[in-house]
Amino acid sequence: MNYHNQKTLRFLFSISFLFSFLSIFAQQNNGKIKGTITTSDGDAAAGVNIILKNTKYGTVSNDDGTFDFNRVRANSYTLQISLTGYETLETQVTVTENETTSLNLQLKVSNKELQEVVVSGKKSIASKKTDYVARMPLKNLENPQVYNVIHKELLLEQVSIDVKSAVQNSPGSVPVTYPSGGVGVTFRGFTTGINARNGMEMSTNRSSTDLANVERIEVLKGPSGTLFGSTISSFGGVVNLVTKKPFETTATEVSYTAGSFNLNRFTADVNTPLNKDKTVLFRVNAAVNREKSFLDYGFNNTVAFTPSLTFKASEKLTFNIDAEYISSNNTRRTYHRYDAASGITNPGDLKIGYRKSLFYDDNDAKTSANKVFAQAEYQISDNWKSTTLFSFMGENVERSYQTYTLWLTPYEAARRVGNWGPIYDNYTNIQQNFNGQFKTGSIKHKLLLGANYSFNKSGFSSGITRYLDTIDVRTPYNPMRRKTVDATLTQTAYPVTTSKTFSVYASDVINFTDRLSAMLSLRVDNYKLDTDESTEGYDQTALSPKLGLVYQVVQDQVSVFGNYMNGFQNSPPTTQPDATRLILDPVYAAQYEFGVKVEAFNKKLSTTLSYYNIKIDNAVQYDNEGFAYQNGEQVSKGFDFELIANPINGFNIIAGYAFNDNTIPATGKKAVGAPENVANFWTTYTLQNTIKGLGAGFGINYVGKSYMFDDNVFYIPSYTTANATVFYDQPTWRIGLKFNNLSNEKYWDFYGNSQAPTNFLVNLTLKF
Template sequence: MNYLSLKTSRFLFSISFLFSFLSIFAQQNHGKIKGTITTSDGDAAAGVNIILKNTKYGTVSNDDGTFDFNKVKANSYTLQVSLTGYETLETEITVTENETSTVNLQLKVSNKELKEVVISSPKSIMSKKTDYVARMPLKNLENPQVYSVIHKELLLDQVAVDVRSAVQNSPGAVPVTYPSGGVGVTFRGFTTGINARNGMETATNRSSTDLANVERIEVLKGPSGTLFGSTISSFGGVVNLVTKKPFETAATEVSYTMGSYNLNRFTADINTPLKKDKSVLFRLNAAVNREKSFLDFGFNNTFAFTPSLTYKASDKLTFNIDAEYISSNNTRRTYHRYDPKSGITNPGDLMVGYRKSLFYDDNDAKTSANKVFTQAEYQISENWKSTTLFSFMGENVERSYQTYTLWLTPYLAARRVGNWGPIYNNYTNIQENINGQFKTGSIKHKLLVGVNYSFNKNSFSSGITAYIDTVDVRMPFDPMRRKTVDATLKQTAYPTDGDQTFSIYASDVVNFTDRLSAMLSLRMDNYKRKEVEGTEAYNQTAWSPKLGLVYQVVKDQVSLFANYMNGFQNSPPATQPDATKLILDPVYAVQYEAGVKAEAFNKKLSATLSYYNITIDNAIRYDSNGFAFQDGVQKSKGLDFELIANPINGLNIIGGYAYNENRIEESGAIAPGAPKNVANFWATYALQNTVKGLGAGFGLNYVGKSYLFEDNIFYMPSYTTANATVFYDQPTWRIGLKFNNISSERYWDFYGNSQALSNFLVNLTLKF
């Protein structure tokens, strides 16, 4: 065991011992209070404020309407329940030593009041409730995997208008904008696309995403091939977008955001029952986004239209259908390359203006995406449920002009442009999951058995020019126009291609006691690609296990966990320089991880700390003659820490730190795009009495140095950005002002593109 592992193990042991000691001491002469709060319709009431009057005790109800107070001194109390738009309820309750007092309350509201509450009552940003991470209902403290949940309420506080700024709330997550136009996220030393939508396959490699229809963003850490396969996950993990769903009351919310660089953004969220018995529910989210680049040339125009429908066919059968259409017309960011003889070590060496573009914005891209998601959920019995899912995603690229530079010196740049399109990618996914609970003697089981079939087809056309010219950026020069590009650009159409995957998986969470549980999971994937002109057919089968162990040191408050997780990527045969073929096995990544999770102080603090080690021992590498070998070894190890706290009413704190060392063992080089240190912090406070709803927030993001290539010569410098917000939130309206990159920090993304300096956003939201 190396020094870092030994030090981490001692630290985790110290934490668990401390929590255990405090728990035993604190529980003496104390009792507990547990309860459930429902609406007048009998539904779970989330985000309700509950306090014991004239004491320090206060909490917020969970997503299922439950709440609890632990370590309450034996006495009689007045329990007060309040939520904007509802009548405040009070009830007397007596706490007895070493016993649990239970209370169930129902809120009293009118239709008008309920409508206000649905829009204005925010979900706790501390909630980690999700059925997607484990594909079964499993609480955070019961789950041996590390994950983050970024709620839309947090994004509203931050006036976030794109996925890039949103994902930075997850520890270690660094957004990446591909030159092809898509968005990815780097964490644990690897980059993954936003490839999951409601747990099903999607893609954002070339098309846009929009936050208008996003309820929350889930970031799953570590290789997750066992439950998500190879097309959704990377060796770093999974990013899953969860869309907004219809609910049972009529409500409308419209929002307008304007800001620097001619940003104008309009969104609408309309929800209504279509039948009086509320068996049919409809919701529509839409967004129009228009903005210029902070560079002297560039723009981004996006339109999103996302309807969804819920049909409750019976007490046991429910259908959910949602669709999404996104159309965008924008400019791509440039892919910068650097001549080894140039002497350039980082983008700060370049003599080009920080806001200067070398290409005119008629080198643009026009894309669209159509997405359909359907789900049929059938309650077979009290303990067994069937979920049938279907998803389709069609990504269409009419044109995508991508710009490239080769820097010969700090002031000489060679320019070329490619056009990728027309392109279409169609992804179809069919899935069946059976979830159940049963016992074998005194041992409880939560079981998932699933089968998945997916296939995709794509058509591809592209062309790229030779280097057209070389410019000296010290002298006045013209940005390259599209007509100059088209004069030399030649397109090549490639044959229609595609592949298919058949998968079977199972996961059993075994509860030996109410504190000790184990997760045993296994997946089999069969991946096939047919032969088309210029490619070879191949057929691969991959097995992916996942094991986890959880022990709750303090029940429902502190748990120790460990996991073994597996991820894999299918690889086509490699054609060697001597025309021979090398048949490649799937590339596997294996993770070992251990840590501690806490949800303490009456759910006012949530924390996760873990140490992980990811190893790839059959990575594909190429020698200097271009021959492929499948014997490369890559190791990524580090720490993940997340803290979310609500120490007093109105104050929310989010913090995270990630340390990662991802090295290529053969050379000892640090893997490209893998910063060693990443940190995030955000705090918001809203007044609770005088001028209630007036608040402010402040945050920092730090990203350490990262390398562009394996030679570890050219690097992107580390940077720190500071952001702040001021807002006034009322039941029927909200106004917010956001300042981004307050200090005008100069920094660059992974591909060497400069990022926006100090800018502002103003948001006005109306709720009906």
């Protein structure tokens, strides 16, 4: 075991001893009430007012209908439950010391009343309920990790049709489109792909993803290797897509969106029980997307089909199976480079038209992805649950023409093109989790025990031309055609590679009191890479701990927290200039963070403020003779702020700001693609009485200056975009109009590509 792991183990043992010592003094003399409220048709009742009569206790049910009261004195009480349009319910409840009283309650409502309270069942955009972030049911105020949740209701307000526009609602998050076609997100100074789906591994490295089947997007901040491994997470965090699940009523929703640049998008969402007992539930989402680029050449055509099935085999055993097929034919964005003697410092120096392309759109890409996910959930007892998961994803690239320019002067560019494909990447994942709750004396534990096995196999073929010509953009020129590229392009097939990862992990959330809790987590990860030829593979084992401490200053309203989180990346051996081979250790990142979370005024206000420091050691760097060495450091530090508020009915505010200082200590240079300042703001108001359902919204996104290369000479300028929407939302239909980039701001992504000017979207949604 290397020195890094030895230090980590000693630190873990010290912390464990400290927590055990603290537990001796923890006391709990009160009881607890928890319950679930449903409507007469069996749906979860959200936003229900619940009070213990003649006491100070009162709360509101969560999105899944659950509620709880902590630290209630032993006694008999009357529990009162009320929601507009439903009959008020009162029931007697007895609280016993050190015990939890559980209730299952149902509201009575007529069909007429149901129509009147449809809007009451809408999910709050401030809700942070998730079972994926900690891989266990853990409230936001109990969780020492910072995370953001972007709900589909918000995306509907904003007429968001892609992941890029959606993730900008997470503080500090900047969308990235790779020249290879994949989509990623930059936050806390690092870029991560959209690599998780319902907590399981997936990939969008070279294929598309679609929002049609997305219930919400979860953005986990900080290195998350302990619970998610190295392939899903980056040192900045994890982006997890949570998909729509079947439910027990029949419902259909169809939507059509049209807009600038010949956009035409159709989506459908159909849900139905398949039997009278509602033990077999089926749902299917589909999307067809057609659009042109705002450039003079370019397009994006995508088709997605995502069926899902839930089978309730018994009261204890439930199966969930879903699949996804997505196919796309589109053009990639160009990867721009700049000659050191060009005098160019940023893309605004170029003399090319903002909406001009140097390549014809027959240099296109055709990709597809097939995904299958299965889950078996078995309730072993009241306090223990087993979850078995399986996933398979096949990402296939038939062809992917990628375009490159080298700018010699602000008006002269050399052009070349590569084709990456055929390529296939198959990802198979099997995971077993056990979740349980138990006590040691007066101390409560929420325990996760898990194991994960993944098997990946990939085949790769590519080729790239020399620079084929040099053009002067001040004079007439022709966009480069594919036939010109194919005439000189030679493809090379590379060895098939396979990798296997076996991991075991555990996480224990220890509640010393109702206010003080700690999280102790550890992962052991073994990674093996093999090839089918003589190229040597490698075998690495990594140890990844996670520690957290939470204290609720005001119970269920304000908590302060601190965490130590670890991430890692496996490093292949490298061949030195003298032909010797250097065996590398995994690269580690460690984060220390502390902050405060607030959920107040019956959860009408949710805010998080935190400071973090991420240090990377074992980074691989190279000296001026090309020799690799592994003692490089990188430090990323800053703070995140998020505010979500619903001060009055119909009025919503979302705001975020992130500061990040990501530097290489040895050189003092800034890391590439890491803007220091990122801010987001969005607000909407919907009329509640006159013309009920009519609303409007406005938002701003700001991204600060960032560097494109290590020398910190060439930079991407800062930019601010403003967006606005008006909509009319009714129980059975909705129409919305959205304007993006109102000021017609000229701005560029991290690869130097110009972004869309002012444009509009109009959406019509029908609900049956």
